[in-house]
Amino acid sequence: MVIAQQYAHLHQDIMSALSSGASNGSKEYMKVYQKALTKLIKKMAEKDVETAKEMAKRWNMLGPPRDIQVR
Numbered sequence: 001m002v003i004a005q006q007y008a009h010l011h012q013d014i015m016s017a018l019s020s021g022a023s024n025g026s027k028e029y030m031k032v033y034q035k036a037l038t039k040l041i042k043k044m045a046e047k048d049v050e051t052a053k054e055m056a057k058r059w060n061m062l063g064p065p066r067d068i069q070v071r
Contacts, residue, residue, distance in 0.1 A: 002056045005068055007040055014039050 004011045014036040015029065022028035041049060063069070 002059060003037060003040060003044075003052045005064075006052060006055070007044070010043070011036060011040050 015032065018032040018036050018039075019026075019029045044052075
């Protein structure tokens with residue numbers, strides 16, 4: 001979730017390509033979610049991956065920031 005939020009535009013582009021434009025949350029969309037996330041992580045710099053891991057730890061302990069919760 002952290003990476004999908006931080007790189008939303010790129011993640012959405014990959015999701016659209018892999019899901020043939022299926023609507024967000026649909027069964028077809030969810031089938032390719034992990035594959036899209038994996039592709040996105042492979043495109044990221046190692047430093048950005050480490051930052052995302054640290055952010056995920058914070059989110060798991062404290063929950064996501066308020067602006068993310070509102071979405």
